Amino acid sequence: MDQADGAPASPEPVPAPEPAAADAAATPPPPKEKSEKKVKVVLKSIGDAPVLAKKASVLFIKPQETMATFTATMRRYIKIQPQDSLFFYVKSCFSPSLDTTFETLIRCFAQEAGKEPVVELQYSITPAWG
Amino acid sequence: MSDYKQLIVQRLEEVKQANRQTATFINNYAKIAESLAKNHKYGPRSSGTLQDNEELSRVKTEMAELYRSKCQNDQMLINANHSIIEYEKKTTVLITEKSKLEAAKHDIAAKYARTEVELQRLRADNDLVNVERIATNATVTMLDKQIQEMESDRIHFLNKIRELNETHIDVMNAEVDLQEQRRQSRVQEMINSAIQNVTEKDLKLEAMIKRMPETNANGDLLLGDSLPSRSEFIFECDEGEVNDVHWLDGETFATGGSDRKIKIWKTDGHGGQTRIETLTGSNAAFTRIDYDRDRKHLIASSNDKNVRLWNLDTSRLMSTLSGHSDQVTCVKFYQSHSAVSGSADRVIKVWDLQNQRCSRSLFPASKVNDIATNMGGSPSLFASGHFDKKLRFYDARSSDPVKTVDMNGRITSLDVTMSGCELLISTRDDTITMMDLRNFQTVHCYSAENYRTSSDLSRVILSSGNEYVAAGSSNGCIFIWNRNTTKLEKRLASNSEQPIFSLSWCPTGYGLLSSSKQKVVALWK
Amino acid sequence: MDYEVSRKVWESLVPVQFTLQSGGPLGDPLPYYTMLPRFTYLALALPKALTSFNRREDGVTIHLDKVWLELNGVPAKMYVPIGVIYDQAKIEAESILEISVKTTPPPANFQMVDQETMKAMFMQNIKQADYLKTEAAVTQAMMKDELPQLWRSVVNNNFDEFWAMNRKLMETDKEFKYVPIRVYPGDDKPFKQSQIKTKKPDGSYITVGEAVGELLQPSSYSTPSSSESSTPTSTSECTILKERRLISHGIVIPYHTPLIFAAKNLSYPDNFVHIVIASN
Numbered sequence: 032m033d034q035a036d037g038a039p040a041s042p043e044p045v046p047a048p049e050p051a052a053a054d055a056a057a058t059p060p061p062p063k064e065k066s067e068k069k070v071k072v073v074l075k076s077i078g079d080a081p082v083l084a085k086k087a088s089v090l091f092i093k094p095q096e097t098m099a100t101f102t103a104t105m106r107r108y109i110k111i112q113p114q115d116s117l118f119f120y121v122k123s124c125f126s127p128s129l130d131t132t133f134e135t136l137i138r139c140f141a142q143e144a145g146k147e148p149v150v151e152l153q154y155s156i157t158p159a160w161g
Numbered sequence: 162m163s164d165y166k167q168l169i170v171q172r173l174e175e176v177k178q179a180n181r182q183t184a185t186f187i188n189n190y191a192k193i194a195e196s197l198a199k200n201h202k203y204g205p206r207s208s209g210t211l212q213d214n215e216e217l218s219r220v221k222t223e224m225a226e227l228y229r230s231k232c233q234n235d236q237m238l239i240n241a242n243h244s245i246i247e248y249e250k251k252t253t254v255l256i257t258e259k260s261k262l263e264a265a266k267h268d269i270a271a272k273y274a275r276t277e278v279e280l281q282r283l284r285a286d287n288d289l290v291n292v293e294r295i296a297t298n299a300t301v302t303m304l305d306k307q308i309q310e311m312e313s314d315r316i317h318f319l320n321k322i323r324e325l326n327e328t329h330i331d332v333m334n335a336e337v338d339l340q341e342q343r344r345q346s347r348v349q350e351m352i353n354s355a356i357q358n359v360t361e362k363d364l365k366l367e368a369m370i371k372r373m374p375e376t377n378a379n380g381d382l383l384l385g386d387s388l389p390s391r392s393e394f395i396f397e398c399d400e401g402e403v404n405d406v407h408w409l410d411g412e413t414f415a416t417g418g419s420d421r422k423i424k425i426w427k428t429d430g431h432g433g434q435t436r437i438e439t440l441t442g443s444n445a446a447f448t449r450i451d452y453d454r455d456r457k458h459l460i461a462s463s464n465d466k467n468v469r470l471w472n473l474d475t476s477r478l479m480s481t482l483s484g485h486s487d488q489v490t491c492v493k494f495y496q497s498h499s500a501v502s503g504s505a506d507r508v509i510k511v512w513d514l515q516n517q518r519c520s521r522s523l524f525p526a527s528k529v530n531d532i533a534t535n536m537g538g539s540p541s542l543f544a545s546g547h548f549d550k551k552l553r554f555y556d557a558r559s560s561d562p563v564k565t566v567d568m569n570g571r572i573t574s575l576d577v578t579m580s581g582c583e584l585l586i587s588t589r590d591d592t593i594t595m596m597d598l599r600n601f602q603t604v605h606c607y608s609a610e611n612y613r614t615s616s617d618l619s620r621v622i623l624s625s626g627n628e629y630v631a632a633g634s635s636n637g638c639i640f641i642w643n644r645n646t647t648k649l650e651k652r653l654a655s656n657s658e659q660p661i662f663s664l665s666w667c668p669t670g671y672g673l674l675s676s677s678k679q680k681v682v683a684l685w686k
Numbered sequence: 687m688d689y690e691v692s693r694k695v696w697e698s699l700v701p702v703q704f705t706l707q708s709g710g711p712l713g714d715p716l717p718y719y720t721m722l723p724r725f726t727y728l729a730l731a732l733p734k735a736l737t738s739f740n741r742r743e744d745g746v747t748i749h750l751d752k753v754w755l756e757l758n759g760v761p762a763k764m765y766v767p768i769g770v771i772y773d774q775a776k777i778e779a780e781s782i783l784e785i786s787v788k789t790t791p792p793p794a795n796f797q798m799v800d801q802e803t804m805k806a807m808f809m810q811n812i813k814q815a816d817y818l819k820t821e822a823a824v825t826q827a828m829m830k831d832e833l834p835q836l837w838r839s840v841v842n843n844n845f846d847e848f849w850a851m852n853r854k855l856m857e858t859d860k861e862f863k864y865v866p867i868r869v870y871p872g873d874d875k876p877f878k879q880s881q882i883k884t885k886k887p888d889g890s891y892i893t894v895g896e897a898v899g900e901l902l903q904p905s906s907y908s909t910p911s912s913s914e915s916s917t918p919t920s921t922s923e924c925t926i927l928k929e930r931r932l933i934s935h936g937i938v939i940p941y942h943t944p945l946i947f948a949a950k951n952l953s954y955p956d957n958f959v960h961i962v963i964a965s966n
Contacts, residue, residue, distance in 0.1 A: 068907055094907035097876055099797065124822050125813035129765065129797060134907045135879040139818065139864075158806070165943040166691060169952070172937035173694040180721070183701040183782070187719040194716055198741045 070094050070133040071149040074109075077120075078155045081109055094134035098127050111156060120153040386626040386670040388641065388651055389685035393672070394432045395655070396682060398424060403676035405620070405663045407450040409459075409473070413437070414665065414674055416682055417447030417461055425473070428672075428684065440471050442478050448618065449491040449531075451500070458514075460500050462489035468502050470514060480517040484510055490618060493543070495534045501543055503529025509545055509555070523560055525553050530617055531574045536598060537581025544584060546572030548617070552586065552596075566601055568594070574620040578627050585630060587621035589614050593632055595644070607632070607642045609649050615660035615678075625670045633661020633675055639685065653685055687849065687856060691951040696845045698724045698935050700772045701782045704735035708748065708789050715739045719782070723843060724769025724935055725955050728755060728762060728785065729804040730841060735787065750800065754792035755785050760874070761796035765807050767954045773933045773962040774870055801841075808840070808956055809833045812855070815866035815957035818881070820858050828854070840955050848955065855957055856950050861885075865949045867959040869901045877960075878902065884946045894948050895941030898932055898961060933962040 069091035076082045092101065102117060111117045120126050121140045133150065141148035153159070401419035408414045409425070417423045425438035445464035452459050457473045468482040468489055487506035495501040499520070500512045505528050511521040528548035536542040541557035548571050553562035570590030577584055583604060586594045591614050595605040607630055615635040622631050629650065630642045637658045641651040655661075659677040666673050673685040704718040718738040722731055733750060740747050755762040758775060762785060772783050792798070799807070812833060816825040825833070832851060839848035862884050868877040878901045885891055932939045934952055939961065943952075953959045 070907060095876070099795070103794075121814075122817060122822075124817050126810045127814065128807060128811060130763065130876050131879070132876045135877070137907055138880040165940040166688065166947070168940050169691055169937065169943070170694060173691075173698060173935065176698065176936045177694070180699055180701065184699065184721045187701055187721055190719050194718075194738070197716070 068094070070137045071147055072133070073149055073151045074105075075151060075153045076155075077153050077159055078157050080117075080154055080156045081111070083109065092133045094132060094137065096133050097129065098131045099129040101133070102129075105154070109154065115156040116158075118155045118158055120155065120159060121150075123153055386624040386628040386666070387686075388629065389653065389673045390651065391686065392653075392655070393428075393684040393686045394434060395684075396434060397680040398426070398436075398682050401680065402446065402678050403662060403680065403682055404446060404448050404618070405450045405461075406665045406674045406676040406682055407452055407663075408665045408667050408672075408674065409452050410454070411667060411669045415450050415452070415459060416676060417450050418676070419446035421446060421463075423447060423450065423459065423461055423471070434684075438473070438476055440469075440476065440478070442469055442481065443467070445488070448489060449493075451493050453494050458494075460492050460494060462492040462502055462504075464488040466504070466506075468492050468500065468512065470500075480514070482510075482512050482517065482519070484519045484522075490529055491531045493532045493534045495543060496540055501532050501534060501545075503532050503545055505529075521560075523555060525551075525562065527551065530572055531620075533575035533577050533584060535577055535581060536584075538598065544575055546575050546586065548572075550588070552584075564601065566596070570614075571617060573614055573617055574622075576621065576623050578623060580627075585621060585623055587614060587619060587632065589617065593621050593630060593642075595630075605644070605647050607647055609640050609642075609652070611636065611638065611652075612640050615662060618662070619660075620663040622664050622666055624666045624673075625668050631664050631666065631673060633664055633677075635660040637661060637677065639664065639673070639675055655681075655683060657681055687853065688947070688951045692849065693845065695935050695952060696723070696725065696848075698769065700724055700768060700936070702731065702768065703782045703784045704732075704738075704787055705784065706739045706748065706787045706789075708739075708746070715741075722768050724767060724772070725840065726768055726843075727766070727799075727804055727808075728764040728768060728771070729799040729801060731768070732764070732787075733801075735785075739787070748787075748789065751798065753787050753789055754796045754798065756788055757783070757785055761793055764797065764799040765804060767956070767960065769935055769954070770870070770960045770962065773936060773960075773964075774872070774874075805834070805837050808837055811956035811958065812836065815953075816855060818864040818866045819855075819862040819957075820860065821863060824855055824858060836955070852955070852957075862946065862949060865897065865945050865959070866953070866957055867897060867901070867945070867949070867961065869898050870960070870962045871902065872963050872965065882945065884949075891944040891946060893941060894932060894939055894943045894945050894959075894961070897945045898963070902963070929965060931964045933964050934960060 070093070072090045072092050074083055074088045074090065098119065102119065105111075105119075106117050109117070118126055121136065127136065136150045137148055140150060142151050398416050403416055403418040405418070406414060406416050412430075413425055413427045415423055415425050421441070421443045423440035424436055425440070426434045427437050428434050440459070440461075443461075443463040443465050448462045448464060450459065450461045458479070459471045459473055460468065461471075462468050466483065466485045466487060466489060468485075470479045470482070471477065472479050482500075482502075485502065485504040485506050485508060487504050489502050489504045492500055492502040495511065498513065498515045500514055501509060502512065503509050507524065507526055507528055509523040509525060509529055509532070510519050511523075512518070513520040525545060525547060526549075529545050530548060531546045533544045533546075536544065539556060542563075543555055545553050545555070546568075547553065550568050550571055552566040552568055552572060552575075554564040554566075556563050568586060568588050569592070570588035572586060572588055574587045575584060582598055584596045584598055586596060588594065591608060591612055593607040594603050595607075596602065597604050611634065612632065613635040615633055619633065619635075621633075623629070623644065624631060628644055630644050632640050634640060637655045637660065639651075639653040639655075639661060640649060641653070642648065643650050655675075655677075657677065657679060659679040659681060661675050661677050663676045664673060671686065675683050675685065677683075699721040702720055702722050704720075706714050706717075708714060715738075718735045720731065720734070732753075732755070736748050736750060736753070755764065757771070762771065768783070775783060813822060813825050816822050832854075836848065836851045839845075839851065864881045865884055866879075867882055868879050870877045880901055882897045882900060883892060932941070934948075939948065939952070945959075948959050
């Protein structure tokens, strides 16, 4: 249903946080559209999941992006093997449902790290925390 | 307040009602769909022609036949299967049995091999032991031979020693004779000069008599008891009561009392004395002193429940023997390396002085006032005098007294004659008894008109040569009786009227020490 | 817990129609109609529908992992409670939710959810709700098999067993920190969720209407396009709300219902209050 408002199917997701985009994210947020504020996301590997470089683990994601499309994109970004699963966790506690938007995540579960609110997501290739 | 709740309940109910019709339709639909599906599965039942019917019946009978034969075959098959299963079971049983037996066989073989090895080892050991045994036998015979040689040597030496001893005794006898002669001649000389010089008689005689023990005191050779007649010196030594006084040799003596010290004094032979040692360590008054002349060990009992042992060569406290639960009233050396102590806690303890521990405890059930050791007959025998007027004799074995003798009063002190055959007993009824230890019969009784036993621990002694019996009275007098005639020989009155607690007769036989309740120690000659 | 309301909410049913478009040689089988509890999930209902389709004797068995579901031309979300799907898809009551079962290759944005995955998603939702309510204090104190037991009572449609366990999550020692509430703004947009407290600073209870108003207000992260279109004048929050009805469990929820009442009695088994906005 979330595809209805024009977000294309996963092959070309909106933020396209490929390594090149992630590099750009390390510099001040890309000034594509002044009014659109992006959500700052920090990724942390747990368990046996591949570890991202410090630069690459900070992303800026559009607030209307959902966990479903984000997960599909991240499978390629983190280079998860096809046979492995990919789980995201918030607050080391629960995994957000598929149609949760990043707007919801930043509103409900933001971490005030310094001046800027940030969403910290833990990712794993095996289920963690029950 | 809860109108929203009513609204919600009402609306939920409305939706439910609205859904009810739909639900009915859906249920009916489900039923129809199910029956339709059933129908579809089994197909419609169509009716055939008569021909078909005949054919059908024929086919049916054929079918029945086939079924029957199938049934039979099945039965056979089942039976066959059963028997197969049975055989399989048997086979498995046999196989397991076989494997079990094989395992057992394996075990036995292993055990056999092990036993074989063990046997071989034992054989080797046996050979070894045999060889050793032969070697040992040879050694034994050799050693036996040596022993025989040594034995003959020993006998030879023994004979030699005996010979030497005999010569020694002869020499000694000659010397004693010589000395006796010399003394006699000197006395004779003195008598002669006394006769010649009547005016100077007393002084000279006294000087002579005084010199005599000096020359003879070196070996403490006892020359016979001399009856004291005057006090050589009187001095105050302690803070309070002097409980015991004890000669160590012809010149030195020890005192002990309520000042919690043992003091060693040396007489200078001219009516003076100097303190040469002070032994400390006790937390209460000392009660009795005993001295072992061979080892130079001094032992003393104390009211602080302990017994202490010193070495006078080094003046070192060797051990503190603790174990009594009340004042220790007396202690005596006993056999070699032992001591016996008695206490107000109604326990007698035998101490092993080498290991500094109590080797025996005896429970006579009465306060112990004095102990006597060195009895004749059995060296392990010792006697204890008690508050309950009983005299008890113990030996090394039994924990009960071997003999108990009832006296007429509380026993204050015990002393044994040199021969060890008689015991001098002082009792609180102002009498002193001499008892023959062979039959426990009273031999003599000593008493005097003014003689009063000074205390429960008042000490009565025999003179060094056993000729006299001396006792201190509560009025400060010392009474001396002839041992054999029981005649009161002397009554020495001191200036003070303090009770005399203890006496000690100089081992040379010349000089009697007394200690009193009030600091005073006196030497009588 | 209000037994009457909770019981009625639990017993609330919706009619659902499953149609199979298989393109098989015998044509499509008859549609499968059923009344489903609002709290259940398509993931739980689909196997029964497939059994009904497979009763036909044409030999072609439809397997669970070979189909996908479509609703009103878009892939259906099997992990959303059926009641929420119904409220979102249908404005009129008494109509039937039409689910098409398709055997064509599924589109990429369709997520097949089997029973085990559904169970995991359900429990994650409970944990998220508890994180909002108590910072996960209750779920962390729970024993290992207590959450699965909650799920079993949902699968077996056992009201008493469910509430015996759900009581722990609802009747907490402290007041809820935030209320787990999701608002579906309509037009198939993703739900909105935020940190909504139970009381105002002055101590009075926040109502459902106020909570929804706060949720729909554009946050600093709302996309400019949507904020422009949906809230032309953000000042008159009440008027915006007056034009809308708040639908949950097929009924209009009164604006002045205290949010805490809704959280305890009108929440779905996943502990979230799901409210669909319907314009008048």
